[in-house]
Amino acid sequence: AEMEEKGWLGADLVFDIDADHIPTSCGKVHDVWVCVDCGFSGRGVTPEKCPACGGERFKVKTWPCEVCLDSAKTETVKLLDMLMQDFGFSKSEVHVFFSGHRGYHVQVESEVVRTLDAFARKEIVDYVCGLGIDVTFHGFDKRSWEAGYHESSLYSNTGWRGRILRGLHNFIVRVDEDKLYSLGLRKNVVRKILENKKVILQNLNSPRFLRSVKGVGSESWRKILEYCAKLQSAKIDTVVTTDIHRLIRLVNTLHGKTGFKKVEFPVSTIESFDPFKEAVAFKKGTATVFVSDAPKFRIGDEEFGPYKNSKVELPTAAAVLLICKGRGELVE
Ligand SMILES: [Zn+2]
Ligand SMILES: [Zn+2]
Known part of the structure; x- marks a missing residue:
């Protein structure tokens, strides 16, 4: 049905800060891209064109790395500051979440934003991104x-x-x-x-x-x-904020690409928030996984990897992460 006929009532003001949109010092070497057309693959930031065949379609395997998540956090801190200092939203109106994957969500719940249209939201996006500042x-x-x-x-x-x-x-x-x-x-x-x-x-x-x-x-x-x-400026995924018909992951649900939970935390604790501790859903048991390729990573206080074509027994959360990221398979 046409959107108007569905009776759209409003939408919260939502921001998505994802490591994909932020240049990081890790160079995203943990990310692997494969050309869909010729199978050529490489590490790091996905090229615009395949160096082998010129194709433009890629399959990308990303990774929720600590450096990437830290840089996403830095952008989130800047955004939160603008929302509260410049726009005047209160702490009770601004909610911040770990997305469960490679970034953070910020959600403003307030009567004054609910009925803003896409153009109005684009103005907010431009402000936050510092677009067109002279x-x-x-x-x-x-x-x-x-x-x-x-x-x-x-x-x-x-x-x-x-x-x-x-x-x-x-x-x-x-x-x-x-x-x-x-x-x-x-x-x-x-x-x-x-x-x-x-x-x-x-x-x-x-x-x-x-x-x-x-x-x-x-x-x-x-x-x-x-x-x-x-x-x-805060490097946000601009499309998410302007789209008033988008559904955003519900808090405390599992993210299919990691097995981590989307979790909310108080704005004031963002500096010390540790996604690799607080978003862990599976806290018991172990599983044996054949890992094709994985960088070094941490869950809680325990470090794992790097792995290359090896069979390892891991705590459930680590095993689920590798399987969800397509880096390993469960060994029966
Ligand atoms: Zn190619
Ligand atoms: Zn990284």
């Missing part, structure tokens, strides 16, 4: 600074201006030569910034910082600030 419209240009446009408490500014500035602080503290060059800055500018880190940091919270280092002009700052905005 830093000069946030007061980071010469004229605004000269006009004394800025109040003194920029850091605590809610919204993107404060976010960009806090991002700039973290950026300057850690930045090295390679990173600055990668932003397309000239040699002189790179040297000046590295020499004057302290001066920049001291001036960040006042209208002086754009002119704090001679030789670093507004165009260079724009490049840096745009990069900082990107760092501060």
Whole structure:
């Protein structure tokens, strides 16, 4: 039936943060892709075209790795901060879950979001992703600074201006030569910034910082600030949020790709939340599995693998994970 005839009443505002959408330091080497057309396979991020035959269809075996899940958590923390600080949702309206697989779900349950259409949700997505942010419209240009446009408490500014500035602080503290060059800055500018880190940091919270280092002009700052905005954005799966007809996994159900549960936890405990402990469903018994290929992994306090074509007896949760991920088969 047409959707209208089904009597759509509303939808919670839902965010999906999945490691698939986040570049990670593990390089996803635990993921295996196979070309559907020719069978050519490789590890890491799936290519757009098969290097052997040019085909574009792949079968992908992913893995819920700790590095990937940590990076998904970092994105989730940024998202939660925006929802509560910038949008003003309360802790009782914002729910956060481990998805049971490779990421986190955030669900806003509130009357004010329930009837938002796809376009309105897209606006929220754009805000969260920092899409189309022009830093000069946030007061980071010469004229605004000269006009004394800025109040003194920029850091605590809610919204993107404060976010960009806090991002700039973290950026300057850690930045090295390679990173600055990668932003397309000239040699002189790179040297000046590295020499004057302290001066920049001291001036960040006042209208002086754009002119704090001679030789670093507004165009260079724009490049840096745009990069900082990107760092501060939350990398969500945008399609999930805008789709108002989608069903999302119910809490405490098993995820078919892992055998882990989708679990809710308090927003305030996200830093210490351990999915490999709290989402474990099968806590008793063992099973013998023939493992074709699996990276090293952890469940609870116990580490397993890596395995390659070996028969092993494992705690049920580990065995179920390998079987669900297509990395092993149960041995009768
Ligand atoms: Zn191929
Ligand atoms: Zn990973």
